[in-house]
Amino acid sequence: MSKQHAGVILRIYPGSLAEELELVPGDKIVSINGQELRDIIDLSFAMADEEIDLLIEHADGEQEMISFDKELDEELGVEFESAVFDGIRNCANHCYFCFVDMIAPNMRGSLSIKDDDYRLSFLYGNFVTMTNMGPADFKRIEQFHLSPLYVSVQCMNPELRAQMLRCKGAARIAEQLDNLERAGADYHTQVVLCSGLNDGEELERTIREIVARRPHAQSLAIVPVGITKYRTDPFPLTQFDAAGAARVIDQVEKWQRKIQQEEGRTFIYLGDEFYLLAGREVPPSEFYDGFPQLDNGIGLTRNFINDWEKTASAAAAYDEPVYLDVVSGTSVAPMLEKLAASLPKENLHVRIVPVENDHFGHTVNVSGLLTAKDIMRTLDGLEGRRTGILIPESALRSGEDIFLDDVTLQELQAHYPDARIEPVQGGRDFREALSGWTTYHKDRQGETAYTWQSNAGYTKNIQY
Known part of the structure; x- marks a missing residue:
């Protein structure tokens, strides 16, 4: 078995079986009970046995067989450099709207990974087009009960889908969904909506055909296309304006009401940006049916507000004046302004700082794609006192204190020596930071280091 097919250990959990076996970061798991391992799915099933023969390759290249007994449900207790x-499995499509192709040049390589891997879809909710999947993949999905998956549908018109993805095989979307259903898998679906392309009557057809696939189809998310200034694709794409966003909301609401009457849930959800763009209130919590596509930017604003409202505030006043600058993308700044204004607190002065995204272009308005340089440019242009700075945690690489432009959080802090900088993720963090700044600090040490870029990755970053 080649070395690249071994699972490289990144981290050992304290008190774990792996620690007891004296495994260390850098060790590679080559096989379990003679079974070669393609990914953590294989590993999980192989570790279900009680008697284990674990073949390890150490950093010096030496291999060692470790045999041991374990409880049936006892896990190894490690984190790997990669789940696969x-x-x-990379994406071979060349979609009109591919966000990865719009990433700025000379950024870290991981941002340019165009994954289209059904295993990452199952493990992390990444959306896949299924254009690179064959009979063996669907057989494995059935064998290991890999459900639910997340499918980038884009449209159900086969000719249009093949055109949009620039892949002849993309026309087989209905057949591939049939294959998933025969494999016993449920799936969530997504449409990246492009004005004048797959909206209007095409969106109507897509909704109609996906709705007909219930209950295997568990949800349908519709998100607006995002465009950066680095897009070079010759096909013309237009982002939605306020009037266009309102038309989409009105069109989809008819279907939402119909499905709610049929089965008491919404099933179809719009990306938060449609509501923010149209100047409409985001729907209430019950509208989102438990937020099944939260990681796809569906309901993040409402979820943020909910977390804020459920969080108790600290003491009523500060002994000394506190001046907080709250950095955010331009899309959510009005919502943050409204929440901060609802928290009157003596000696607390909050300034919401919406940052125009010069790095990717001003059409990119989400917090998760802000760079440190844009943040510093904006903050440096402000006058007045500054006790602390709140930054969106989504702008930092998962598990690391580093921004998209490879500036570290420590470097940003060094630029503002007189103001403490704290990352904030959800509504709870935001409220706790404002109401208890003197003691607020979020420990990020335990966060996972797994991070995957998907073709619709920008939709995951609308949160504060």
Whole structure:
């Protein structure tokens, strides 16, 4: 078995079986009970046995067989450098709207990974087009009960889908969904909506055909296309304006009301940006049916507000004046302004700082794609006192204190020596930071280091 197919250990959990076996970061798991491992799915099933023969390759290249007994449900207790040991299955499509192709040049390589791997779809909710999947993949989905998956549908018109993805095989979307259903898998679906392309009557057809696939189809998310200034694709794309966003909301609401009457849930959800763009209130919590596509930017604003409202405030006043600058993308700044204004507190002065995204272009308005340089440019242009700075945690690489432009949080802090900088993620963090700044600090040490870029990755970053 080649080395690239081994699982490289990144971290050992304290008190775990792996620690007891004296495994260390850098060790590679080559096989379990003679079974070669393609990914953590294989590993999980192989570790279900009680008697284990674990073949390890150490950093010096020496291999060692470790045999031991374990409880049936006892886990190894490690984190791997990658969830897939045989390499991420890349996307071979050339979609009109591919956000990865719009990433700025000379940024870290991981941002340019175009994954289209059904295993990452199952494990992390990444959306896949299924254009690179064959019979063996659907057989494995059935064998290991890999459900639910997340599918980038884009449209159900086969000719249009093949055109949008620039892939002849993309026309087989209905057949591939049939294959998933025969494999016993449920799935969530997504449409990246492009004005004048797959909206209007095409969106109507897509909704109609996906709705007909219930209950295997568990949800349908519709998100607006995002465009950066680095897009070079010759096909013309237009982002939605306020009037266009309102038309989409009105069109989809008819279906939402119909499905709510049929089965008491919404099933179809719009990306938060449609509501923010149209100047409409985001729907109430019950509208989101438990937020099944929260990681796709569906309901993040409402979820943020909910977390804020459920969080108790600290003491009523500060002994000394506190001046907080709250950094955010331009889309959510009005919502943050409204929440901060609802928290009157003596000696607390909050300034919401919406940052125009010069790095990717001003059409990109989400917090998660802000760079440190844009943040510093904006903050440096402000006058007045500054006790602390709140930054969106989504702008930092998962598990690391580093921004998209490779500036570290420590470097940003060094630029503002007189103001403490704290990352904030949800509504709870935001409220606790405002109401208890003197003691507020979020420990990020335990966060996972797994981070995957998907073709619709920008939709995951609308949160504060």
